Amino acid sequence: MDIKTRDHQDVVIFDITGDLSRPSGVSLHQAVKTEHERGKRNIVLNFAEVGFVDSFGVGEILASYISTQHLGGKIKLCRISKKLYLVFQVTGLIKILEIFEDCESALQSFEAL
């Protein structure tokens, strides 16, 4: 897995590529915490290039969500796969996580705040 970050005003966009899974070797949560240390509180996770997400990957997303929430920030997800969406539906996480079809919508939702 590879994560590239880019800033859009006060929002950081994580462009994730590859699999978000246990063997991927890169921690999403760690990357999010690094952005927290940079003072960034609002994050968009772009899943457009993500292949496979396992429970480890979901755990990373949730840990990132919690730590961001504790800092008063928000994490939003965009362009997630059908399967991941289904996972979120079944587990009820869809009620908690904010998911958008495209990243522009996600960014706009921050502006609306």
Added chain:
Amino acid sequence: MEDGRLYRFLRRFADIRPQEARSALYLFLYFFLITFTFYIIKAVKENFVIGINPRLWPVADLITAVLIGFVVAWNARLLNRLPRKTYASRTLVFFVSNLLLFWFVFWLRTQTKFGISTLLVLSKTDQVYIGSVLGFNLWSDLFIAMSVTQFWIAVNDVFKLHQAKRMVGFLVTGGLLGGIAGSLLTYGLVHLINPVDLILICPATLLLTLVVVNLLHVERERVQDGSKLSPTLAGSGVGYLESLRTVRGNRYLRILAGVLASSMVVGQLIKYQFQFIVKSNYPNSVERTAFLAFFFLAILVISTVFHLFTTGQLLKRFGIRLTLLVAPSVLLVAALAAFLIPVAALGALMVWAIGIRGGERTFDTTVGQSVRELLYIPIADDIKYKAKIFIDMFVNKLGTGLGAALYLISYHALSFYIYEERRPGVPIQYLAVLVVGFAAIWIVLIWIIYAEYLGAVKQDLEEKWPNPDKLIKAHVDMDSTLLLFELLQSRQKSSTLYAMNLFRLKQMEKLTPEVMEVLAFKEDELKAMSMDSLLDVGGQVFYPGVEEAMTADDFEVTIREIVALPSYKLLMEQHLGGAGGTKTETEVARMETARLTGLMEPTPGVLQSLARLLRDPSPDVLNYALDSAAIHLQKDHIPLMIPLLGNPMTRQAAQCALAAFGPRVMDTLRKHLQDPQERLDVRKAIPEVLTRFGNQKAADILVAELCLREPGLEEELVQALREIRLEFPDVQFREKKILDVILSLIRTNYAAILSAAGGPAREGGGHPLPQGKAAVDLRTKRIFDLLTLVHPPDDIVKAYQNILQGTKKSVDSSLELLDNILDRTTKTYLFPLIEDLPPGERERRLKKLAKGLGGVSP
């Protein structure tokens, strides 16, 4: 006599219906005249036979046994060729001519006034006399066998099975009375005219029989709309070999033949014992004829009394099997008693011989004859005609022949002639050993045939309609079907709820290829719906193909791992502790939350949220919450679930959820079931939950509640008990309690019918009003449902169905089956409710029985 008056008269003596009266009278007279004739011939013939050398006795019987086979074949051919009426008339004319010929031959021997002529000399030689006696013996056996067979065939032609069963006692009484009259006449006249001239009375009585037979056929054609019994119906192609093949090919008939043969062997051996003693005591022919006539008279009087007061009672009280066992058991014990009598004590031996022969004859002409005819009931008509000829005429004589052969062998092997004069008890004891052996075989065969009898009766009964519960359970998985409906409904509401339900189905391993097919059927509709969902706030997007994604092997594992994540628990508990599942959420969101609580681990927060959802006002939310409660099985949730049994919208889910707790919830359920303060709707839903446990305790709770006879719960309790019986055959039901409830239902039906009868006059007599009749029918159905608890369910169900919708024959077989399997009290009170009776007759019987039933107040 008019039909109505005749019916009222005969009703005092027999269980008959108005349209049966004339036929019953003619058959009564028919049997009366046959036995009247026979008992005159019998005394004369027996006197002739005893008069000849004892070593020739079995020869007479063996000749009969051998020749009777040919006569059977000839008789069968006649029966096949001639119309029934013609056949009966011609054989009677044939017997009349034969009797006149025999009388002439015996009369010649008694004449001294003739001049010496060849005919007279010949008639006085011993060889010719013995030949005439043997011929007369054969002829008399042929006469009785053919006449009785013809008579019972006539009974079968005129009456259906259950009619015949009701009538059999009455008809046999006619036969017994005929025998008494014949014997009485013989005893009275034998000292006035010699035994030979007594024969001359018989042609006259047979001509009277001819008249009765013709009247009977006219009446039968009148009642059965002019239908004539063709020779084909009488037994299409029936010949001796076919009769034999029919019996050989049917296990039941083979055993029946065995029962008859063994009884005949016993009877034959006892006859020889009797003849031995009579010959020693009565050397004079007239005295002997008088004694024999008196003996037969006494036997018939005893038989009649025994029959009138005992046969019906025995059958009613003990059923066919025990009634059949009476004769061989008593004769076995009586035969053993022969060893207690000194071999030279002629007087004591005479008393013993009269006793055992009298007993044998009494049983044979009463219980034996009645019950043997009943054993033919389950046989199909075509087979019965073929087999009856063989069994009644050939097997009968085969038994006689075997008895004769055994006597002959014993006579020569054990030198009976040595003991004839001084120690007649010795051959009696030798023969008693054989009697004991064959009586034992007889008993064993009765035991076997009874089991076969019920099996044969059941073969007449077919399932008229399948048990709906059984049918649904066999073809439909109700749980899966309900889940599938829930799933399809959830598609309309929310893709998330749909996904959750789909996963629940997957967890339960119910996401089968068939279910997938059903889901694919709706795909187009869902695709259209997904376009709408794109516009939803929150961006809930429907992805076609979720079903396939769900079936991937790793999907379920992934979900389980996610649910176990501490971060997931933390977030979801926060959600549930906040707005999740509260009334601030939409109904669909609450439904999703309720489903979700079943997926999550049972943390205090989750359980608290679930408890809140179990109080939700929406039935849809409650159903999901109940399903989740069935997963976590928290005792604290039970009080919240019980009231939901009373709501038709949540009843089924509540029943499933409570059943998921298993037997530990039974005491709570019992408490609510028995609580009169509890809502009736809740109480009514509890038996179904108990059914699912299908254990002894559940059955006991239900029976105990049923015994309290609360009308509001009766239907549910009976239904639940019936289901336990069908699904869990090992569960036992307390018979006495069930029978008490059945009697109580019978009592209620009696009261309803008698109350209607006592009300304002209605067309057709005292039928209950339509709604009253429906209630009576419903209770009758309930009675049968309860009977399935204490009797084989298939038998009871088939009997009930055939009584409602069967053919005349299957209705008869149903009643016959019930007659054999129900206890005496139940069948006594139940039968008048289910038998096909005219309303007035039914009321009369109900009134009569109501006194014994108690508590019936119209």
